[in-house]
Amino acid sequence: GFDSLSGYLAKPPYFGAIIGRYGNRIGNATFKIDTATYQLAANDGKQHLHGGNKGYDKVVWDAQPSDSTASLTLTYLSKDGEEGYPGNLSITVVYTLTDDDELLMEYSAETDKTTPVNLTNHSYFNLTGDVANTILGHQLQVHADKYTPVDAGLIPTGELKAVKDGPFDFLQPHQIGERIAQVPGGYDHNFVLSRTTSDLELVATLSDSISGRKLEVYTTEPGLQFYSGNFLDGSIKTSSGQPIQQHAALCLETQHFPDSPNKPAFPSTLLKPGEKYHTVTKYKITLQ
Numbered sequence: 442g443f444d445s446l447s448g449y450l451a452k453p454p455y456f457g458a459i460i461g462r463y464g465n466r467i468g469n470a471t472f473k474i475d476t477a478t479y480q481l482a483a484n485d486g487k488q489h490l491h492g493g494n495k496g497y498d499k500v501v502w503d504a505q506p507s508d509s510t511a512s513l514t515l516t517y518l519s520k521d522g523e524e525g526y527p528g529n530l531s532i533t534v535v536y537t538l539t540d541d542d543e544l545l546m547e548y549s550a551e552t553d554k555t556t557p558v559n560l561t562n563h564s565y566f567n568l569t570g571d572v573a574n575t576i577l578g579h580q581l582q583v584h585a586d587k588y589t590p591v592d593a594g595l596i597p598t599g600e601l602k603a604v605k606d607g608p609f610d611f612l613q614p615h616q617i618g619e620r621i622a623q624v625p626g627g628y629d630h631n632f633v634l635s636r637t638t639s640d641l642e643l644v645a646t647l648s649d650s651i652s653g654r655k656l657e658v659y660t661t662e663p664g665l666q667f668y669s670g671n672f673l674d675g676s677i678k679t680s681s682g683q684p685i686q687q688h689a690a691l692c693l694e695t696q697h698f699p700d701s702p703n704k705p706a707f708p709s710t711l712l713k714p715g716e717k718y719h720t721v722t723k724y725k726i727t728l729q
């Protein structure tokens with residue numbers, strides 16, 4: 442995090458931001474709804490990433506603090522045609538700090554035309570609190586028995602592949618650095634959460650023996666993007682001047698699967714007029 446707004450205005454890679462209209466990638470920056478083809482901004486090679494050139498991380502949200510609870514209500518109206526998406530999308534995100542050391546994030550949205558929606562939060566974590574330590578020593582557990590393999594453009598191939606015994610198997614806790622060399626480029630993959638309901642469930646646990654801190658991730662979403670900070674390169678510095686190097690922090694982004702608008706077999710991300718988008722994610726910090 443940065444101490445002042447200027448750090449964020451320098452466009453760091455989505456630090457702490459709400460991501461939308463579509464978190465993660467849409468292949469060839471295009472999709473169809475019925476017979477209409479939509480062309481989005483291609484801001485990641487040929488692909489569309491995290492909402493385009495001016496995604497929700499780069500717009501000013503209206504913010505209303507609550508009088509009675511430690512919570513903040515953020516609202517934004519994403520206009521029809523913004524970054525190529527159909528429909529006026531009215532969005533509310535409520536952040537609440539609970540007395541159980543949790544950050545609760547509740548996302549709601551409504552549209553006036555059918556549109557894909559996939560909102561997430563792009564906070565980076567280094568539980569040691571010191572970016573001189575990489576996250577390769579953190580232990581991660583993810584309740585996912587499958588993941589979505591990707592092509593060279595980081596677009597899912599469509600396969601749901603079993604994680605069993607490979608470097609994506611985090612069913613039991615593993616140190617992140619243990620098998621990362623077997624994953625070209627590092628972890629930047631969507632895990633297919635093993636869940637039977639869409640209730641708020643514990644889906645991942647991150648822990649660090651240096652600080653003794655533990656982060657639990659709860660969500661109603663079907664997927665989790667584990668990004669091991671592969672593209673961090675030291676060019677951005679913390680408020681105390683330390684360079685944020687590769688693997689200095691990681692993201693656990695709760696979401697629907699990447700490229701769902703082009704993958705009919707994936708859970709749908711389409712929101713229709715009259716429907717209510719509603720997802721909940723919670724980050725809980727404890728000491729081991």
Ligand code: BGC
Nearest residue numbers: 454455595629666668672694
């Ligand atoms: C994506 C990465 C991307 C990063 C940008 C992550 O959510 O999965 O591929 O480079 O965001 O910070």
